[in-house]
Amino acid sequence: MNMESVKLVYFSPTGTTKTVARSIAQGINPGSLESIDITSPDARKQPLLTSENELLVVVVPVYMGRVPALLTEWLNALQAHDTPTVCVVVYGNRAYEDALLELKNIVTKCGGIPIACAAYIGEHSFSSSERPVAQGRPDKDDLSHAEAFGRKIREKLESISSVSQVSDVHVPGVYPYTRDSKLWTVDFIAVNDQCTQCGLCAEVCPTSAVDSQNSSLINQEICITCCACIKNCPQNARSMKPSPVMDASIRLNTLFKEPKQPECFL
Numbered sequence: 001m002n003m004e005s006v007k008l009v010y011f012s013p014t015g016t017t018k019t020v021a022r023s024i025a026q027g028i029n030p031g032s033l034e035s036i037d038i039t040s041p042d043a044r045k046q047p048l049l050t051s052e053n054e055l056l057v058v059v060v061p062v063y064m065g066r067v068p069a070l071l072t073e074w075l076n077a078l079q080a081h082d083t084p085t086v087c088v089v090v091y092g093n094r095a096y097e098d099a100l101l102e103l104k105n106i107v108t109k110c111g112g113i114p115i116a117c118a119a120y121i122g123e124h125s126f127s128s129s130e131r132p133v134a135q136g137r138p139d140k141d142d143l144s145h146a147e148a149f150g151r152k153i154r155e156k157l158e159s160i161s162s163v164s165q166v167s168d169v170h171v172p173g174v175y176p177y178t179r180d181s182k183l184w185t186v187d188f189i190a191v192n193d194q195c196t197q198c199g200l201c202a203e204v205c206p207t208s209a210v211d212s213q214n215s216s217l218i219n220q221e222i223c224i225t226c227c228a229c230i231k232n233c234p235q236n237a238r239s240m241k242p243s244p245v246m247d248a249s250i251r252l253n254t255l256f257k258e259p260k261q262p263e264c265f266l
């Protein structure tokens with residue numbers, strides 16, 4: 001199959017998923033690339049339609065061993081009529097559990113044909129200089145791996161004449177999924193007096209949980225604890241306060257020091 005047009009979809013509050021997504025696209029090296037960043041709430045208002053003449057690449061972070069619940073409505077509305085599809089998850093060096101299987105199941109239900117899947121490692125959303133978790137990931141080796149994965153996807157497509165020739169790509173995970181994708185409702189962000197109310201935290205929040213006029217006001221019902229507001233603050237005015245999220249970051253920092261490696265399934 002001659003695949004010159006790629007639609008690259010990613011959700012990436014703290015940027016690691018986007019970095020992996022771009023390296024995969026670089027490896028595929030298509031004639032035309034459309035990036036669809038679904039991190040902002042506005043970007044998730046439009047449904048996506050794709051056709052069998054293009055390649056769809058969907059890259060999402062792992063939340064609680066699952067696809068982030070926030071995305072399932074948008075992903076389930078995909079209309080991917082026989083579109084060859086690449087499913088990729090990025091996780092914070094703990095585990096991706098059922099997330100890759102879940103993503104693959106969603107795109108299949110929406111008409112996509114999974115042709116390749118992969119799991120990469122990104123610095124954990126809860127990582128900080130005091131409690132690093134997978135700090136600096138994806139690193140140079142991860143990104144070379146992602147580019148090589150992109151090249152393998154191109155080779156696989158070139159080796160077939162139609163998507164009907166693609167056999168099932170087996171990925172780890174179990175269905176029914178082990179974990180509940182519901183996130184906690186938790187007060188975990190401290191804002192100090194370095195804050196200048198520049199509003200960037202509200203701008204980068206993928207759920208509009210941060211008040212644009214008063215950055216200390218956070219709607220905990222819709223906050224997904226992604227830490228985009230903490231990591232993007234130009235004044236470093238935001239941090240984690242003692243909370244279940246801080247406890248999780250302590251556990252992650254202690255238990256998951258051994259670097260995991262990328263995996264691909266073709």
Ligand SMILES: Cc1cc2nc3c(=O)[nH]c(=O)nc-3n(C[C@H](O)[C@H](O)[C@H](O)COP(=O)(O)O)c2cc1C
Pocket residue numbers: 011012013014015016017018061062063064065066090091092093094095096121122123124125126183224225226227
């Ligand atoms: C609410 C939440 C749950 C997470 N759950 C997991 C998990 O189950 N396993 C894991 O290894 N990492 C987990 N992570 C870490 C992210 O998957 C990881 O840091 C990813 O690289 C973040 O992507 P981003 O930089 O594009 O935002 C979680 C992060 C958040 C915010």
